[in-house]
Amino acid sequence: MDVSPAAMVNATVQMQQAQSIQQGQIAVFKKTMDIAESSVAQLIQSIPQPPALATSGTLGTRLNVYA
Secondary structure, three states, X not given: OOOOHHHHHHHHHHHHHHHHHXXXXXXXXXXXXXXXXXXXXXXXXXXXXXXXXXXXXXOOOOOOOOO
């Protein structure tokens, strides 16, 4: 099987270009995930905390129902 040097060089260049494109896509994906992580963290922090359970009495000491 004879393979021309030009074909080998062309295949190598194409593989390098594909790898560069993939690296760019991965970088964009990572940045998107970082932004999503930040947004979710902000949403979680903005949720109000439910009131604490009652500490005495017969109501609210065993079950906290928050609507």
